[in-house]
Amino acid sequence: MDLILSAIEILMRWDVALALLAGSVGGVLIGAIPGVGPAVAIAILLPATFSMDPIVGLTVLLGIYGSSMYGGAIPAILINTPGTAVNALTTYDGYPMTARGEPRRALSLAYSASFFGGVFSVLCLILFAPVLARVAPMFGSREIFLAALLGIILVIVAHRGQTLIAGALAGLGIFIQSIGLEPVKYSQRYTFDQTWLSGGIDLIVVVLGLFALSQAFVLLTSEDEKIRTTRLRGGLFQGLRELARHPRVAGVSASFGVLMGMIPGVGEFTAQFMSYTYAQRTSKRPEDFGHGSSEGLIAAETANNAVPAAAMVPLLALGIPGEALTAMMLSVFYVHNVVPGPGLFQTRMDFVVALYIALLVLNVLVLIFLLMATRPLVQVVKIPNRFLGICVLTLSFVGVYSLRNSASDCMIAAGFGLFGFVLKRLNMPIVPIILGMVLGNIMEVKLRAGMARVKTPLDFIDRPVAFILFCIIIIVCVAHLRRVWLDRRELKEAEWRSKTRSTRFGGHLFRRRSYLSTERGKTVRARHLPSPRPSTDRD
Template sequence: MDVLFDGLSILARWDVVAALLIGSVGGVIIGAIPGVGAAVAIAILLPATFSFDPIVGLTVLLGIYGSSMYGGSIPAILINTPGTAVNALTTYDGYPMTRRGEGRRALSLAYSASFFGGIFSVLCLIVLSPLLAAIAPHFGSREIFLAALLGLVLAVVVHRGQTVIAAFLVFFGIFINTIGLHTATLTRRFTFELNFLASGIDLIVVVLGLFALSQAFVLLVARDDSPKAAPVSGGLFQGLGELFKFPGTASASSGFGVVMGMIPGVGEFMAQFLSYTFAQRRSKTPEKFGDGAPEGLIASEAANNAVPGAAMIPLLALGVPGEALTAMMLSVFYVHNVVPGPQLFQNQMDFVMALYLALLILNVMVLIFLLFSTNTLLQVIRIPTRFLGVMILTLAFVGVYSLRNSVWDCAIAAVFGFIGFVLKRLQLPIVPIILGMVLGRIMEVKLRASMARVKTPLDFIDRPIAFILFCAIVIIIVMHIRTQLKSRKTETNQNA
């Protein structure tokens, strides 16, 4: 109880409350604008948060991360255009309900399912805290290295049909991280005698380029558009009660979100796919899925909103981010010398609890905000896409330059913006590059620290947790290869 009250006292500060309000409301607005999304917003805001207290900066980012998917459901349901990428599955059943004249019901169900999933994940997080505090000290350098390696393996295998390019992009991210002056040996690596590369390539520069600048380029070259949605008449409270007609779907989908969020490299898309498939299989009317089934809408929204809370588990307990957004948040920790991992749970449990409670409060704030302001948010959807592109481009370059007042950083960001633009046009993943940079840095540091106590390769896995992680990596790789070979054999038989 003392830890709970300590966490509440941290949140009671006026600047933290303001950050929570700005982040949660701002996240909803950003999510409701097609073509922006949480990744772009967080990338642009990252440089500004470095000057705040860690709890203030993280609260703003958590607010945007946790609430953007709420807002993303609005255009997904009303105009068949997902506000964020993770709301794509919401269009399957949300938009058909709107075409039937049930837009208000669809929005109400989406808000209710999102709220249920968000609260469910945070409660799981709070319940698991004592267990995390007990397990985290048993993770040494070897265990964290293997956990990071597991994250990279999962980041590759979840991209079905694109595993080769995902693996290449992961290694590209690891390579980017090696550029610059090596702090242990004081030698230059891959700088090619260029002085501006001696300090390395900053993660935030790459993030702003890959996410913000690339999205600006996409919006600028596309046809200018101003989407329009008809206002929603009536109250939006009915979904709060209707959700309880499908308690199994809501609970199971939230559970999928929690489990998938905890596993590094997986995230919202896998959680949505599994929860939607599960809901369809156990439904009495599976034929209605994709044609306006309330259960499908609940499964999608509950799963993706349960991920943010669960994604904080590997980040806080091990310092291993599960996807791009938590990887960005990790940089805020490092700037303020707050190192996520076992010591954080032992020495700063009040700080951890404050983050948990912030996630809990923001879900309540977002639900209340949406129930009364949905029609106002419809005006945001109408912002011209090319105007958005210009705004994102300007803010991104301002953010990059503010990091180190370097024109070279702007040039590097522009290069990565072009790379991100090409990858998006080819429909290839971007996240593996960021995970390669972040997890590659963790792996290098932990490998160097662990090698002093390792005499043979078997010594690396001679502890229980290290052995379990190693076995998990081997099993995942073997299962993936087996699945690939089986699918190729099936294709060959079909073509024969």
């Protein structure tokens, strides 16, 4: 109880309250604008948060992170265009409801499901906070290295069908973070005698380039579309009553969100599809899914909003981000000398609980705001793409230059922006680069610290947690290789069946035509042959 009171005291400040309000409202607005998303907004705001108190800066970023998915449901339901990438599954059942004249019901249900998922996740993590405080000290340098390695592996294998390119981009991120002065002996690495590379390539510069500038280029090169929105009539409170009629779907989906959020590299997409699949398989009316099913909408929105609070667990307990947004937040900790990891739960537990309470208050503020301001908020989706692109481009360069007042940083950001633009055009992932930079740095530092007491390779995994993590890494790699082998086997079998069918059908058809033509030829020749003459003996 004293811990909760201490956490509430941290939040009872006017600047924290203002940051929480600005982050929650701003996140909804950002999420409601298709083509922007929370990653762009957080990347632009990162330089500004460095001058704030850590709890204030993190509250703003958490507000945008946690509330953007609420806003992303608005265009997904009304115009079949997800506001954020994780709202893509919302379009499956949200837009069909709008098409049959039920936009108010769909929005109300999405808000209610999102609120339940967010609150459920925060309450679970507040209850498990004492357990995390006990488990976190078991992680030393070797364990954190193995956990970071597991995070990179999970990020790579999560991109099914793009595993090789995801691995290559993660390796590129690890290489980028190694440029500059080496942290132990301060020797030059990959600088090629260029003084502007001596300080390395800043993570925020790369983040702004890959996410903000690349998205600005996408918006500037896309045409403005005339969007027609549906007029909303009536109240938006009925979704709370309808959600209460599906407690099983909501509870299981929120649980999937919590579990998937705590695993680095998994995130909202896996939680959504697992929840949606479960809801469809256990539903009494599975044929309605994809055609305006309330259970499908509940499963999608509950799962994705349960992830943000859970994603803070590996970040706070181990200092390991599970996705790009939490990787950006990690830089805020480092700037203010607040090192996330086992020590944070031992020395600043009130700070951790304060962040979770802030997430809880955030969900309440967002729900109230959306229930009151949805009708005027719908007009946000009509903002032209090119106007948004100019705004994002300008704010991004201002943010990059404000970091170190360096023109070279602006050029590096522009280069990464063009690179990110190319990756987006080719439908290739960007997140592995950022996580490669963050986790690569963690792996290097922890490996050097852990190797000081290691004499043989087996000494590296001689502790229980390290051995468990090593086994999980082996299992994940073997399972992925097995899945790739089975996919290729199924593909070859499918190709063989298709060829066999075409050959059999073609052969049968050819033989049939030959038989008919032969019989027809015999018949024709028989008609025109003269009648046989009797033989005569010529003796």
